[in-house]
Amino acid sequence: MDLLKELKVRTKASGVAKVRVQKSGCLDHCEFGPMCVVYPEGTWYSLAQGTESVFAHLTTGQPQADALVRLDES
Numbered sequence: 001m002d003l004l005k006e007l008k009v010r011t012k013a014s015g016v017a018k019v020r021v022q023k024s025g026c027l028d029h030c031e032f033g034p035m036c037v038v039y040p041e042g043t044w045y046s047l048a049q050g051t052e053s054v055f056a057h058l059t060t061g062q063p064q065a066d067a068l069v070r071l072d073e074s
Helices: 003-014 052-060
Strands: 035-038 043-046
Touching (some): 003 052, 035 052
Antiparallel strands (some): 035 043
16 A cells, blocks of 8 residues: 555544645655655654554654654755
């Protein structure tokens, strides 16, 4: 299952309120592999190892350190 579909299906099935999983255009950070941003926090995740960390963030409201991507703002 592709990553977007997996997140949509899991989020809907879990009944998480006020969460929308939406496709985006280019996020400009291909060097990290597939990426995801959780708003309103602006928390960036690499999806190279799957969607579990993002799903945990969406269901608990807490960022998950294991897949976080810190971007240099230079």
